[in-house]
Amino acid sequence: MRIEELNIPGAYLITPAQIPDERGTFYEAMRSDALEGATGVPFGPRQINYSVSKRHTLRGIHSVRIPPGQAKYVTCVRGSLRDIVVDLRIGSPTFGEHRVNVLDADSGRSVYVPEGVGHGFLALSDDACICYVVSTTYVPGTQIDINPLDPDLDLPWDCPQRPLISDKDAKAPTVAEAVRAGMLPRFDKAGTP
Known part of the structure; x- marks a missing residue:
């Protein structure tokens, strides 16, 4: 797999090496030893979450207070x-900056989101399913929600229509x-570091 750091310190794009044959494809979706080697930070999964979304659903920007903190794969x-x-x-040299990646089931690409970095996505297909492998279990009251339509962030969602967004995200504070x-x-x- 190829692990490349994004413009945000500690965030990485992971592209698996796919092995195709007449039956289909095999690839390693996550290797904690390779991830730790690239990031220098141990990553031990503690919980796995899925969300399924309709096309044009916008979720995020979400993070978790430190402590407890939460890294996401x-x-x-x-x-x-x-x-x-x-x-x-x-205090980060890239505070307020963002990185966009298209993730899809065919490529198997993943993003590693370190503690303190926010995450969100726009579903580009119907029935899009995202998997979050996270480093800590859910702790009520520790979530950080930022309005994904914060005009100062001006995130390039590029949604061709008004996105479907939860009341919680729509009413979340700006940065x-x-x-x-x-x-x-x-x-x-x-x-x-």
């Missing part, structure tokens, strides 16, 4: 989606509001 296992990671770590409320982690506490 995100893969689209059915359909396709526009995946966006946003650096929410105050500026989250900074003023003291909700966001510091870069030095976010598991990234």
Whole structure:
């Protein structure tokens, strides 16, 4: 597999080496030893989540307070989606910057999202299914939600119509509001050197 760091420190795009034959394809979707070798941070899965979305569904931007923190290994296992990671770590050299990747079931590409970095996606197909392998279990009250339509972030969702979005995400604070409320982690506490 190829593991390449994105423009956001600690975030990586993972592209598996696929082995096709007449029956179909085989590939390793995740190897914790290879991921740890690339990131320098141990990743031990503690919970696996799935969400299934209709086309034009927009979910995110989500993260988890530190502590407990939560790294995510995100893969689209059915359909396709526009995946966006946003650096929410105050003091990071890329604070507020984002990276867009298209994840789809055919490519098997995944994104590693480190602690303190926000994540969201737009479903590009009907019945898109995303898998989150996460480093910590769910702890109520620790979620960080940022409005994915925050005009200051100006994320390139490129949705051809009004996206389907939850009330929770639509009413989430902007990054500026989250900074003023003291909700966001510091870069030095976010598991990234």
